[in-house]
Amino acid sequence: MNRSTIIAATILFVIVAYFGLRSVMRGSISSHKEEPVAESVADVPSAVIETLNAEPHMMRVKAKGRTEPDKIVTVKAGTTGTVVSTPAKEGSFVRAGTLLCGLDVEARSARVKEAEAQRASAEVSYQAAASLAEKGLGPVNQATAAKAQLDAAEAAVNAAKVELGKTQIRAPFDGIFETRLAEAGDFLSPGQACGVLVDMDPVIISVQVSEAVAGKLKVGMTGDALLADGRSFPATLRYVARTASETTRTFLVEAALDTGDAIVAAGVTSQLVLPVGNVQAMKISAGLLTLSDAGQMGIRYVDATDTVRFAEVTVIDETPNGAWITGLPDQADVIALGQDYLSEGANVKPVPAGGAQP
Template sequence: MLARLTKLALAALLPGLTGAALAVQPGPPPPAVVRTAEITSLDMARTLTTPASVMSRNDAQIAAEASGRITFIAEPGDEIPEGGLIAQMDDRQARIQLEEARARHARATANANYQNAEATRYQQLAENGTVPATRRREVELARDLAVQDAREARSALDRAELALERTQIRAPFAGRVAVRLIQVGELSSPGRDIARLVDIEHKEAVAQVPVAVAPFLQVGMDVSLSLSDGQTVRAPIRAIIPVGDAVSRTFEVRIDLEGSDWIVGSAARVALPTETPRTQLAAPYDAVILRANGNFVFIVDDEDVAHQVAVIPGVRSDGLVAIAGDIERGQRVVVSGAETLSDGRLVTELGEDA
């Protein structure tokens, strides 16, 4: 009797349960939240990546020009302006010699002035017939000798000033002291290296490039450079050295990095074109979905509906990849959120401030 009542109760409840189940059946999925970008057209070409080194355009071992004991030298890392003092030698002897040269020059100059005045006076007397011509010639000879002595004294004074100047070792260009090669108290001699000075503002990347890419390079062309930590910049080619190595079949290319904060000596890689650039449609890397059965992107139409379109990816450059397919310039392509999309799905744009 109890079992029969239970069956009757369940039979009475089934219609209500079936109606409730039908009422909660899911409708169409909500719009997918995505980010989009426009398809653009760019001049792009296949590239060859080759190693490069960051170098300073001014990197010199500064040497002494005179003998003397070092009394001062700049510390490694010190920034020296052009003409600034890198090292100082004991200049006491040079100053003494300079004072002696100044005294000799002053004496010779005074004598030359006196002899010149005497020669002028004797010339007037000779014209009046007061003194013989031989006496006039003697005075003129004394004047000429005095003038030559004054010139010799001037040269000696210049040498003394130069000797004093050479006790100060100054920077031929602005830069930083990278290495100090002598210490205070050591005795230097002409030609001895004092310090290494490196210009950290005027830098360039130097790369050895295969001769085969030479037809596609020109001075002023922007190329892409990257460091091992992922930093990437675009910089112009400053110089092309059109002399190839017979063994490696490479030539030198220098890329301008003036003002860059990259450290001199850093290893870099440079991407150089291996063909003439041509106009291609391009989208951000993240827009292309790579699958085993093909590559595709999602194009968003004016009604915010996503459509899956097969594409063929090509050249990559500066965060963009060339794509070929049933696409047009200016169309919106999904760059974030495409992994969970399906063809025909309604989408909504995620704001920039989200």
């Protein structure tokens, strides 16, 4: 084989090797380009879901307030006088009409006797004038004048007795004499206080509610009052204000407690719970609640297209076993794990909670 032939064969071999190597390199690059497509399919995240269904649940209104007496009155003097007796003990139960503070009668008792004597005299004068007029021995107008004097004397007796009665400051109703504000020796003028009387039968709970809640309440509704000390008593709604507070824009609500023989003090922090009707709601674990990017409280769930959605919800009741919410569809595949790691609009692969692997 001559030199020219060897050179030509060598050049041909180099050309064939060059194009063969390029074909191999192109195949390798093409296979590398196809790998991300396979990886993108494999990267669709799984979402552990729990299918929940709405069911009727009793909606309850809850409002915090304090216990109060049914009535509270500052008993005051109706006349002037010096306090001479304070027979009622602070904290004791008193019946209506019980003497709380006694004032010195001074000359009032004498005025009553004087008025009674004048009435007796006027009675005699009237009887005599009337008898003479009936027999025709005296003018009729004289009998009429005598009757007027008798009526005036009767009025004077009544006025004197009323004034005397004002020296006895008595309980206007059955209740507890909570605080004595006047002691023996104090001088009272009209309007000055003898003491404070409270009626704790029934004990009431007073709360403030929003306008949305007030519209659902009616007098006569029954519920429960939960006291700060752990006790619970049946409660009956007796008053719902129809005018909102100017400062808080809330409505005053009062309920009477059935405490039986239990002693309940006024001013105890309490919660009023009133059932107001059934609503369609779902029971969930409170840990499933999350926040949207806008800060709204809600739940993330997977729709029919395997897309993550966010629903703003309202918690209508909380129990030791979970929270009852509204705002989701009547049936929803709620994301049970990793809600905070799945953004709204993302496609996922739903996996039932029972079949999820740890």
